[in-house]
Amino acid sequence: MTTRRQSTPNSSRRSDASRRAILTAAFDLVGEVGYAKLSIEGIAARAGVGKQTIYRWWPSKGAVLFDAFLALSEGEEGEAALPDTGDLEADLKTVMRATVVELSDPRYDEPMRALTTEIAHDPGLAAVYRERLDEPMREIKKRRLAIAQRAGQLAGDLDLDLAVDVLWGPLLNRWLQRTGPLTPEYADNLVKTALNGLRPRG
Amino acid sequence: MTTRRQSTPNSSRRSDASRRAILTAAFDLVGEVGYAKLSIEGIAARAGVGKQTIYRWWPSKGAVLFDAFLALSEGEEGEAALPDTGDLEADLKTVMRATVVELSDPRYDEPMRALTTEIAHDPGLAAVYRERLDEPMREIKKRRLAIAQRAGQLAGDLDLDLAVDVLWGPLLNRWLQRTGPLTPEYADNLVKTALNGLRPRG
Secondary structure, eight states: OOOOOOOOOHHHHHHHHHHHHHHHHHHHHHHHHOTTTOOHHHHHHHHTSOHHHHHHHOSSHHHHHHHHHHHHHHHOTTTTSOOOSSOHHHHHHHHHHHHHHHHHOHHHHHHHHHHHHHHHHOHHHHHHHIIIIIHHHHHHHHHHHHHHHHTTSSOTTOOHHHHHHHHHHHHHHHHHHTOSOOOHHHHHHHHHHHHHOSSOOO | OOOOOOOOOHHHHHHHHHHHHHHHHHHHHHHHHOTTTOOHHHHHHHHTSOHHHHHHHOSSHHHHHHHHHHHHHHHOTTTTSOOOSSOHHHHHHHHHHHHHHHHHOHHHHHHHHHHHHHHHHOHHHHHHHIIIIIHHHHHHHHHHHHHHHHTTSSOTTOOHHHHHHHHHHHHHHHHHHTOSOOOHHHHHHHHHHHHHOSSOOO
16 A cells, blocks of 8 residues: 655745755764854855845744754654663663764764754753753653653652663763763663662672 | 961062962853953953963963862862761762752853863863863862771772762752752752662662
């Protein structure tokens, strides 16, 4: 069985193609030259569009970069749910190891640092980030944790937002501040320690 | 009983005064204008010294700012040890609430963001930061945790470096990425959740 695709008017299809080219150019360029040297001119040249095309849709290079990340996360397969094998610890280790791999990939490292540090200095961008990227990803994580909580695998009175912070915060902080190497072992130990807590278990 | 202080040669005393004036100027200025607009010229003007005086001691504005933070942390009373009342949870809540107050203080917020994001983009500065600021502060935290571990209040096989990450990482990440408000309640819940873990306790 085939699915018939609604045909798109030419102008809109051209817009879509330009938009995708701009976002790809922004993401690639920031990884090559860093955020400080990223410019609307550079993005326009790389994408093969005029500067005005970019300014029509985005007010700043930060806004373009942000949408580049958003497009990336929307395009990712399997992003809509965390794995659920029934074994919470194993599933979280799988996710955390994947995050370590992503953060260690030079293709993502510099663009993600650029976005993170822009957010750190720009409360407006931080609010958009929170609403459009952090909250949706947080909901996905909380859905998996809620399943575990209902199954009695997590404390009944646990604040799932705080649980997300305790699981992912240490990894992101270690990555950003370069306070130690990111390894699969670190990911595993972090998950185990966050689940069990620092106190002894009887 | 009085302590006789070795007299300092005039030139060295003048150097000390200039050095302190430069570090104070760098710290104050970055809070007022932000890191991007911080300049060696601006620091020199504020400190009342020539640009060359700064360049004689520091290669970059990032290096000056870093030493300003180091001087600040060396000057702080009570930094050498975390409180130890015997009640680990209460002591950690005291420390974490103080961190929330510090991170929420406009006088510290912008300089600390500037330093943190510089570190994120500069592996060389990150290495100096790790050696001269992160490691010494981490040792202070680990000393308090080691006392608790010897008393059986923390798991015997707990990695204390990871414990520091699990306690402080979520707070720093929330502050930097502005993903939620920093409140005393958040500090308390973070400490409690990190100590008890996400799993139920029997």
